[in-house]
Amino acid sequence: MALSMYEASVPLFLRGLDQLAHVLRKGAAHAEAAGIDPSTLVQARLAPDMFTLANQVQRASDTAKASVARLTGLAAPAMADDEASFDDLLGRCAKTRDFIAGVDPDAFKGSGERVVEMKMPGHQVRFSGQHYLLQFGIPNFFFHVTTAYDILRHQGVPVGKLDYIGPLA
Template sequence: MTVTLFSFVAMFDQQLATAVHLLDTGEAHAGGPGFLDWRLIDDMAPLRFQLRVIVNFSRSWPARVAGLEPPADIADDLDLPGFRIAIADARAYLASLTPAQFDGREDAPLTVALGTSMEPTLPAAKWLTGFATTNIYFHLSITYAILRSKGVKIGKTDLFAGGL
C-alpha cells in the first residue's frame, strides 16, 4: 500500500465516522443534547468544541494541502442535529476531493496563522501529516475521554468505529 497525501482524506473520513459513533453513544447515555457541554475538567473546552475542531480540521487541512480555499468553519453553537449535518457535509466534502488535487503538493509551502502569535511556513505534507492529523486524533481522544469520564460505556474499540 502506498501512502500519499490523498490517503489522509480517507483517514479523516474514518475519524468523522467515529465522531458520529461517539455522538450517538453520548446522546443515548445522556438522554438528550446536554452532553455537548460536558467537559473533562472545568478549565477545558467542552465536547462541542472538540467536535468542532474535528469537523473543521478534517475539511480545512486537506483543502489547504490541495491548494483549495478551505471551507468556512462550522458555527461554535451547533446543536445535536447541527453537528450531524456538519459531519455529513464534511464527509461529502472529503468525498469530492480527488488524488490529482494532491499530486506533487508534498513540498508546497503553506503559511498559516496559529492564533495571534505564530505564522509558520511549512511544507504541505508536514501540516497534514503532523499538525492536522495530531489535532484530529487529540480532539477525538478528548471527546472519548469526556464521555468516559461521565460514565458512557465505551472502550478503545469505539475509537475505531469508523474503520481501521
C-alpha cells in the first residue's frame, strides 16, 4: 500500500510537536527545580548567530503549519511570534497541533503534484508537493525541533534521546 501525503506529513508533524512540547515541559521543570529564571532558557541559543529557543519553536511551528497549508491549499493560522515563556511556547505547540490535527485527510488529495512556490532570499523556488514535503518541509521542521532540544540539553536540562524520539508503539 502506498503512503499518502497525509500519512507522510500530519502524523509526523503531530508526533514532532508532541515531543517538542515534552522537552519544553522538562525545560520548565528544570528551571523551577534549579532556581533558574525560565526566560534564561527561553532566550538561550547555541551560537550568537543562531535563533533562540523561542525562535526555534516558532520556526518549527511555522514549518509544520505552512507545510500542511501549502499541501492542501488551506490558510495556516497566523501567530504573532511573541512567545516569551514556556507556557507561551507550549501554547504555540498546542495551537499548531490543533490546526494540523483538524485538517481532513481528503484535503491532501492531489497534493503530491500540487505546485508549491516559496520566496527565498534573492529567488523563488518551485516544488511539486511531494518534493516540497520530503526535501524542505520535513527536514526544516526537524532541524528546528532538534535545535530546540539541543539548546535545552546544552543548558543542562536532563533530556535524552528518548525524550526526543518519544514513546515507541
